[in-house]
Amino acid sequence: MYRELLALSWPSWRAYRVWQRNLDSYRRYYWASLVGNLGEPFLYLLAMGYGLGSYIGEIEGMSYLQYLAPGLLVSSAMFAATFEGTYGTYLRMAHLKTYEAILATPLTLQDVVLGDLLWATTKGLISGLIMLLVLLPFGLLPSPWALLLPLVLIVVGLLFSALAMVVAALSPNWEFFNYYLTLFISPMFFFSGVFFPLTNFPSWVKGVSAFLPLTYAVALSRALTMGEVSVSLLAPLLWMLLPTLLFGCISLSLIRRRIIK
Amino acid sequence: MGKGIIQARDLVKRFGELTAVDGISFVVREGECLGFLGPNGAGKTTTIRMIYAISPLTAGELYVADYDIRHHPRKIKGMIGVVPQENNLDPDLTVLENLLVYARYFEIHKQEAVRRAFELLDFLELREKKDRLIEELSAGMKRRLIIARALIQRPRILILDEPTTGLDPQARHLIWQRLRSLKREGVTQILTTHYMEEATQLCDRVAIMDQGMILRLGSPQELVAAEVGEEVIELQVGEDEEARIKGFLEGSPFIWEQAGDTLYLYCSNGREVLASLARYPHLRLVHRPATLEDLFLKLTGRRLRE
Numbered sequence: 001m002y003r004e005l006l007a008l009s010w011p012s013w014r015a016y017r018v019w020q021r022n023l024d025s026y027r028r029y030y031w032a033s034l035v036g037n038l039g040e041p042f043l044y045l046l047a048m049g050y051g052l053g054s055y056i057g058e059i060e061g062m063s064y065l066q067y068l069a070p071g072l073l074v075s076s077a078m079f080a081a082t083f084e085g086t087y088g089t090y091l092r093m094a095h096l097k098t099y100e101a102i103l104a105t106p107l108t109l110q111d112v113v114l115g116d117l118l119w120a121t122t123k124g125l126i127s128g129l130i131m132l133l134v135l136l137p138f139g140l141l142p143s144p145w146a147l148l149l150p151l152v153l154i155v156v157g158l159l160f161s162a163l164a165m166v167v168a169a170l171s172p173n174w175e176f177f178n179y180y181l182t183l184f185i186s187p188m189f190f191f192s193g194v195f196f197p198l199t200n201f202p203s204w205v206k207g208v209s210a211f212l213p214l215t216y217a218v219a220l221s222r223a224l225t226m227g228e229v230s231v232s233l234l235a236p237l238l239w240m241l242l243p244t245l246l247f248g249c250i251s252l253s254l255i256r257r258r259i260i261k
Numbered sequence: 262m263g264k265g266i267i268q269a270r271d272l273v274k275r276f277g278e279l280t281a282v283d284g285i286s287f288v289v290r291e292g293e294c295l296g297f298l299g300p301n302g303a304g305k306t307t308t309i310r311m312i313y314a315i316s317p318l319t320a321g322e323l324y325v326a327d328y329d330i331r332h333h334p335r336k337i338k339g340m341i342g343v344v345p346q347e348n349n350l351d352p353d354l355t356v357l358e359n360l361l362v363y364a365r366y367f368e369i370h371k372q373e374a375v376r377r378a379f380e381l382l383d384f385l386e387l388r389e390k391k392d393r394l395i396e397e398l399s400a401g402m403k404r405r406l407i408i409a410r411a412l413i414q415r416p417r418i419l420i421l422d423e424p425t426t427g428l429d430p431q432a433r434h435l436i437w438q439r440l441r442s443l444k445r446e447g448v449t450q451i452l453t454t455h456y457m458e459e460a461t462q463l464c465d466r467v468a469i470m471d472q473g474m475i476l477r478l479g480s481p482q483e484l485v486a487a488e489v490g491e492e493v494i495e496l497q498v499g500e501d502e503e504a505r506i507k508g509f510l511e512g513s514p515f516i517w518e519q520a521g522d523t524l525y526l527y528c529s530n531g532r533e534v535l536a537s538l539a540r541y542p543h544l545r546l547v548h549r550p551a552t553l554e555d556l557f558l559k560l561t562g563r564r565l566r567e
Binding site: 014017021025096098100101103104260 | 276313315316317334335336338339341343345347349350351352353354358362363365366367368414
């Protein structure tokens with residue numbers, strides 16, 4: 001594995017052609033996809049923020065709706081990138097043989113994997129941007145620093161796309177994704193500070209939470225939303241970028257092992 | 262070894278314990294059609310997958326248009342059109358979009374791509390279907406579209422892995438005509454096939470493979486004449502007569518072999534043989550010219566594979 005990681009050569013700008021192919025195919029069903037992207041986080045916002053929020057006082061000095069919004073924003077990007085990175089990648093790689101078809105052209109596997117990674121990131125970004133548009137009229141983006149939130153969405157998208165593509169590369173069948181979604185993504189959604197701070201939880205929960213990448217995304221998103229910006233935010237940013245690079249390389253290496261025979 | 266557009270020297274491909282291609286060497290001449298024939302598992306597909314740089318070599322050397330496959334896979338893939346064994350058209354896209362999206366992988370300008378796409382849709386008689394989705398096409402149409410897709414970049418070399426397997430005779434003959442017309446335009450073609458008739462129709466030379474090795478390489482006519490002879494007499498014999506006939510053949514100068522209830526006599530003087538067989542009036546026999554299929558079965562044996 002170590003040798004394979006070193007042997008990876010750089011992808012080229014041709015990855016853009018793969019991204020374009022995915023966009024062309026997305027055009028055929030984007031309404032259905034958008035409804036899916038938007039539906040769930042929006043429901044959470046409405047049901048928990050307004051419904052539950054009216055029974056809850058302030059959390060960390062803000063309304064519950066305000067507390068919830070930044071976390072749901074990054075979560076929507078996480079879910080969209082995750083689904084595209086798992087199901088979408090697997091569909092093209094194992095089922096439709098799209099990878100095989102593209103590899104017979106001047107593109108290399110690096111280009112194809114990077115193109116798919118950027119596409120899953122784009123899906124995350126689209127989903128997050130729609131969520132931003134929803135939050136705006138509610139007055140839930142009080143600070144001008146919120147203008148930087150799309151960058152956070154891109155980082156979140158890259159990270160969860162890379163993770164998802166590792167899972168897709170390992171997956172023997174569609175059912176395999178349930179493990180990842182149920183055992184990793186769902187718990188993370190609840191224990192990364194989206195819905196409640198972890199201050200009152202036992203220390204081991206906090207310890208686990210410190211390993212969940214969404215925790216850092218939520219912290220970053222909340223800080224920008226509320227305008228509490230400082231140099232210390234570079235730490236969570238780094239904690240997202242490093243694993244992105246690592247898992248990106250691992251996914252490429254695993255997909256190579258699976259595809260190139 | 263003569264110089265050609267493709268030169269392969271001692272190519273080896275192993276998958277773990279299995280040696281799929283076992284040290285083969287060959288040259289493909291510019292403008293010719295070379296066919297790889299062989300039973301399932303002979304290593305044909307593995308060989309051509311190495312040529313279009315999708316499957317790395319385990320050992321050996323492979324040059325395409327003087328480019329080393331290990332160092333210039335992008336360049337090489339840019340001049341090869343590939344018709345894979347399995348259809349891998351893009352089901353999310355229409356017929357026309359399949360061609361246009363594929364053209365982008367070769368950095369063909371949109372306008373030029375559209376022009377070529379319509380030209381190819383006409384060439385392969387698919388223009389009416391241009392806005393259909395892939396799932397709406399018949400097997401023959403899919404195959405034609407995949408050939409069109411391979412041609413969108415105007416390849417110097419066209420690689421076809423079983424181009425007509427599973428198609429009806431009409432679809433097969435249309436594809437053969439198109440491939441011959443491409444050959445007249447100078448496109449080098451490499452194909453694998455199970456159909457000896459296809460190889461005879463299309464190929465200037467054939468490489469007969471078995472167990473990862475090339476057993477014979479040459480023009481079909483020359484190989485057949487050298488290995489089988491000019492004529493074949495098939496004798497279907499009943500059990501009661503079998504011993505007597507075989508006894509007669511043992512004592513004769515004829516080359517023959519048995520497969521099931523049929524004896525095959527290979528010869529260049531069929532009339533004389535027939536005359537000497539006249540003493541067995543109840544024989545059911547067929548006298549016909551020797552074909553590539555005789556050669557193929559002679560070299561690779563008649564037992565089933567897989």
